[in-house]
Amino acid sequence: MKAGDEVLQGRAGTTACLLGNLAIVRGALEAGVQFVSGYPGTPASEIGDTFARIASEADVLFEYSVNEKIAVEIAFAASQAGARSLCSMKHVGLSYAGDPISTIPYVGVGGGMVIVSAGDPSAITSPNEQDQRHYSSFLFYPVFDPATPEDAKNMTRYAFDFSERTRLPVLLRPTTRVCHTSGMVRLGQLPQAKNALGFEKDPNAYVPIPANVQRMRRELSARWDLAEQLLGESDFFSHTGDGKHGIVAGGVPYAYLDQVIRELGLESDVSVLKVGAYPIPESVLSEFLASVESVLVVEELTPFIEDTVTLSAYRNRVQIPILGKRTGHFPEAFEYSPELVEDAVRNYLQLGARAKRTLDVPELPPRPPVLCAGCSHRTSFYLTRKVFGKKTVYCNDIGCYTLGYGEVLDSCDTVLCMGSSITQASGIARMTGERAVAYIGDSTFFHSGLPALVNAVQADDAVTVVILNNYVTGMTGFQPSPTTTPHFNIEDAVKGLGVHTVLSANPFEEDLALDVLKQARGGTGVNVVVFNAPCVVNETKLGTRMDRPAYEVDQVLCNECSLCVRLIGCPAIFIEDGRYVIDQELCDGCDLCASVCNRGAIHALAPVSPVK
Amino acid sequence: MSAHEPFDLIIAGVGGQGSLFASRVIAQAALLEGISVRVAETYGVAQRGGAVFSQIRLGYDVCGPLIPKKTCPLILGLEPIETLRRATMYLAPGGEVVLNTNINAPLETKMGRQPSLDLPTIRTELERLGAGSIEEVDALAVALEAGGAATANVVMLGVLSSVDTFPLSYDAVVKSIEKTAKAASLPNNLLSLARGAGR
Numbered sequence: 173m174k175a176g177d178e179v180l181q182g183r184a185g186t187t188a189c190l191l192g193n194l195a196i197v198r199g200a201l202e203a204g205v206q207f208v209s210g211y212p213g214t215p216a217s218e219i220g221d222t223f224a225r226i227a228s229e230a231d232v233l234f235e236y237s238v239n240e241k242i243a244v245e246i247a248f249a250a251s252q253a254g255a256r257s258l259c260s261m262k263h264v265g266l267s268y269a270g271d272p273i274s275t276i277p278y279v280g281v282g283g284g285m286v287i288v289s290a291g292d293p294s295a296i297t298s299p300n301e302q303d304q305r306h307y308s309s310f311l312f313y314p315v316f317d318p319a320t321p322e323d324a325k326n327m328t329r330y331a332f333d334f335s336e337r338t339r340l341p342v343l344l345r346p347t348t349r350v351c352h353t354s355g356m357v358r359l360g361q362l363p364q365a366k367n368a369l370g371f372e373k374d375p376n377a378y379v380p381i382p383a384n385v386q387r388m389r390r391e392l393s394a395r396w397d398l399a400e401q402l403l404g405e406s407d408f409f410s411h412t413g414d415g416k417h418g419i420v421a422g423g424v425p426y427a428y429l430d431q432v433i434r435e436l437g438l439e440s441d442v443s444v445l446k447v448g449a450y451p452i453p454e455s456v457l458s459e460f461l462a463s464v465e466s467v468l469v470v471e472e473l474t475p476f477i478e479d480t481v482t483l484s485a486y487r488n489r490v491q492i493p494i495l496g497k498r499t500g501h502f503p504e505a506f507e508y509s510p511e512l513v514e515d516a517v518r519n520y521l522q523l524g525a526r527a528k529r530t531l532d533v534p535e536l537p538p539r540p541p542v543l544c545a546g547c548s549h550r551t552s553f554y555l556t557r558k559v560f561g562k563k564t565v566y567c568n569d570i571g572c573y574t575l576g577y578g579e580v581l582d583s584c585d586t587v588l589c590m591g592s593s594i595t596q597a598s599g600i601a602r603m604t605g606e607r608a609v610a611y612i613g614d615s616t617f618f619h620s621g622l623p624a625l626v627n628a629v630q631a632d633d634a635v636t637v638v639i640l641n642n643y644v645t646g647m648t649g650f651q652p653s654p655t656t657t658p659h660f661n662i663e664d665a666v667k668g669l670g671v672h673t674v675l676s677a678n679p680f681e682e683d684l685a686l687d688v689l690k691q692a693r694g695g696t697g698v699n700v701v702v703f704n705a706p707c708v709v710n711e712t713k714l715g716t717r718m719d720r721p722a723y724e725v726d727q728v729l730c731n732e733c734s735l736c737v738r739l740i741g742c743p744a745i746f747i748e749d750g751r752y753v754i755d756q757e758l759c760d761g762c763d764l765c766a767s768v769c770n771r772g773a774i775h776a777l778a779p780v781s782p783v784k
Numbered sequence: 785m786s787a788h789e790p791f792d793l794i795i796a797g798v799g800g801q802g803s804l805f806a807s808r809v810i811a812q813a814a815l816l817e818g819i820s821v822r823v824a825e826t827y828g829v830a831q832r833g834g835a836v837f838s839q840i841r842l843g844y845d846v847c848g849p850l851i852p853k854k855t856c857p858l859i860l861g862l863e864p865i866e867t868l869r870r871a872t873m874y875l876a877p878g879g880e881v882v883l884n885t886n887i888n889a890p891l892e893t894k895m896g897r898q899p900s901l902d903l904p905t906i907r908t909e910l911e912r913l914g915a916g917s918i919e920e921v922d923a924l925a926v927a928l929e930a931g932g933a934a935t936a937n938v939v940m941l942g943v944l945s946s947v948d949t950f951p952l953s954y955d956a957v958v959k960s961i962e963k964t965a966k967a968a969s970l971p972n973n974l975l976s977l978a979r980g981a982g983r
Contacts, residue, residue, distance in 0.1 A: 349849045356815075427847065510851075746895070
C-alpha cells in the first residue's frame with residue numbers, strides 16, 4: 173500500500189497514522205466531497221497531490237488550477253452547481269484569491285464549500301507569515317483552526333454540512349505543524365450518497381449587482397449569526413479543568429499546552445478553553461470569563477483570540493487580567509515551541525522556572541537548499557549573466573529558481589510574490605533607464621506572469637523576460653504545469669500577447685543560447701527568451717531521462733584556479749585535499765563545469781551526444 | 785491507545801537521503817504495535833539537498849508535534865554533520881546517537897568557503913554534548929553489499945531496531961517495510977534492514 177492510500181481504503185472505526193494534509197483529504201472524503209481544486213504551495217501541497225492520485229477512484233473531480241484565484245472560482249462554481257467542493261492553497265495563495273473570496277459569502281454557497289489555506293508561522297517555506305483567522309471578522313468566513321491531524325479530519329468533515337446550513341464558505345486554517353505532522357486519526361464512514369448536481373437559474377440570488385447586494389448583506393448578517401449559534405453547539409470549544417486560573421488556547425499551541433498541563437499534573441487545577449473555530453461564540457466566552465479570575469491566551473501569530481477575549485471581557489464588564497502577546501507574556505512573531513509554552517505557563521502560575529538546559533551550539537556549516545546537479549536553471553543563470561553582466565538588475569520569482577540567490581550565481585536581486593519578477597523588472601527599468609531582466613518559471617508565468625507581461629508590453633518597457641520552462645511545478649513536488657500538457661507552447665502564447673521578439677533555446681546548447689541572449693540584450697522594448705529544458709529530477713522520476721555520462725577533472729590539466737567551483741555552485745563539484753573533484757554519483761552530465769574551465773581539464777567519462 | 789512509556793526519536797539527514805521514508809516506516813511500525821505516534825517532518829523548500837529532520841514521538845496519549853530541546857533520548861543520524869546539528873539542539877544528556885559515518889558536506893564546505901568537519905571532530909563534539917553512547921555504522925558500505933546505495937536509510941533503520949531502548953520490535957519494522965516499500969525494491973530493503981540489524 174502506498175503512503176496515504178488509507179485515506180481512501182481505511183475502514184471506518186480503525187485508527188490510521190495520517191499526515192495532517194491527508195487527514196484533511198480523509199475528512200473531505202467522509203463528507204462526500206465531489207469537486208476539488210487547488211494550486212500547490214508548501215505546506216498545503218499534499219492535499220492536491222493526494223486528490224490527484226485518488227480522484228477517479230474516489231469519484232471526485234480534481235484539477236490543479238492555473239492559480240489560486242481560479243481555484244477558488246471554479247470550486248465556487250462547482251458549489252453553485254450543487255457539489256461539495258474543496259479548494260487548497262497556502263496562505264499567500266488565499267491573498268491572491270482576494271477578489272473572489274470577498275464576494276462568495278454575499279452570494280452564498282450551494283453545496284458545502286471549504287477553502288483550505290495552510291498557514292506558515294515562522295515563514296519556514298514562505299515569504300511572510302500571516303494570520304488567516306482574520307478572514308473570519310474581515311470577510312465573513314467561519315474559520316476552523318486544528319491543533320492536530322485528528323482535529324483537521326474532524327473539522328473538515330464537519331465543515332461541509334455547516335457550510336451548507338449557513339450557506340457560508342468555510343476556511344480551514346491548518347499551520348505547518350498540522351499539515352506536516354503525522355498523527356493518529358480515527359477514521360469515520362465514507363458516505364453512501366453525495367449531493368445531487370444541477371444549476372438552477374436564479375439571477376437575483378447569484379448576481380451581486382448593487383440592487384441585490386443590499387439584500388445579500390442583510391442576509392449575510394443573519395447567516396453569520398446562525399454560524400455563531402451552530403459553532404456554540406459544536407464540539408470545537410472544549411472547557412476542561414477548573415480553578416481561578418484560566419487559559420485560552422487555539423491551534424497547534426493548544427497541543428503544547430495540553431502536554432505541559434499534563435506533565436505538570438495540573439489537569440484539574442487550571443481552567444482551559446480550547447478554541448477550535450472562529451467566530452468564538454459570545455456565549456462560550458462570557459461563560460468562561462465568568463468562571464475565572466485571570467486569563468492567559470496561547471496562540472501563534474497575531475493576538476486574535478486575545479483581542480476577542482479582551483473585547484468580550486469589556487462588554488461583560490469583567491475586570492480581570494488578560495495576558496498574552498499584548499502584555500509581553502508571549503512573543504509577537506514566529507511559531508511557538510513546547511518550551512516557550514511551558515515557560516509561560518510556569519510564569520503565569522508562579523511555579524518557578526524549569527531546569528535550565530543550556531544550548532551550547534558549535535559552529536556548523538549551514539546547509540541551505542541548492543539547485544540540483546544538472547539543473548537547467550543553473551546553466552540559464554550562468555549564461556544570462558555572462559551576456560547581461562553583473563550590473564544588470566535580475567528580478568527573480570517564486571520557484572526553485574529563487575535559488576539563483578547568493579553570491580555564486582548572483583541572479584536574484586529582487587523577489588516579491590508569484591509573477592512579480594516581470595512587473596518589478598518593468599518598474600526598475602522605467603525608473604533607471606536600464607534594461608532589466610526578469611526570471612520566471614513556466615508554472616509561475618501562467619499563474620500570474622501573463623498580465624504582468626501584457627502590462628510591460630503596453631508600456632514598452634525595456635525588459636528581457638527569461639522564462640525558465642522545465643515543464644513542471646518543481647519546488648512544490650512536481651505537480652503538472654500548463655506546459656506539462658501538449659496544449660501550450662509558451663512562445664506562441666507570448667507572441668499572442670504582443671511581444672515581437674520571442675527567442676527560444678535549449679540552455680544546454682550553449683552557442684545558440686548565448687546568441688539569443690545577445691539578441692535580447694541588444695533589443696528594444698520587451699523581449700522574451702524561453703529556455704526550454706525538462707527538470708532533471710522530474711525526468712528521473714518519470715523514467716524519461718536520457719543517460720548522460722558523468723564528468724571528471726583531469727588532475728594533470730587542472731591548475732586549481734577554482735572557476736568551476738566559484739562560478740556555478742554545483743553540488744557535484746568539491747574540493748578534496750586541495751584537489752578539484754566531481755562526485756560521479758551526483759553529476760548529471762550537464763557540461764556547464766567543462767564549459768567554464770579555461771584549461772579544458774573537465775571532460776565527460778564517455779562520448780557526449782551533441783544535445784541533451 | 786498505548787500503555788508504553790513515551791519515547792522521542794529524531795532522524796537527522798540531508799534532503800534526498802530517505803528520512804521521510806524512514807519516519808513513515810517507524811510510524812507504521814508503531815501503529816502495528818498499538819503504540820500511538822506523532823511525526824513532524826521537514827518538507828518543501830528544505831528538500832533540495834537542504835537539511836531535514838523528523839521528530840518522532842511514540843507512546844504519548846497527547847503531545848504536541850515538536851520535541852522539547854535537550855530532551856531527546858535517541859538520534860538516528862543519516863549524515864554526521866546533520867546529526868551534530870540536531871544533537872546540539874535536542875539530545876538529552878546521556879542520550880544515544882546512532883550514526884551513519886558517511887559525511888555529505890554542505891555545498892559551502894565543498895566549495896572551500898566553510899570549514900570541513902571530519903568524523904573524529906563530530907564524535908568529540910557529540911561526546912562534549914553529553915552523548916551517552918555513539919554507535920557508528922558505515923551504512924553506505926552495508927547498503928552496497930545488500931544491493932545498492934539507495935537503501936542506506938533502511939540499513940540505519942535496521943541498526944535502530946537493534947537498539948535496546950527503541951520501543952518497536954524488529955518484526956514490526958519488517959512488516960511496516962512490507963507495507964510501505966514499493967514491490968520492486970522490497971527484497972533490497974528487507975536485506976538492508978536485516979544487515980543493519982546484524983541478522
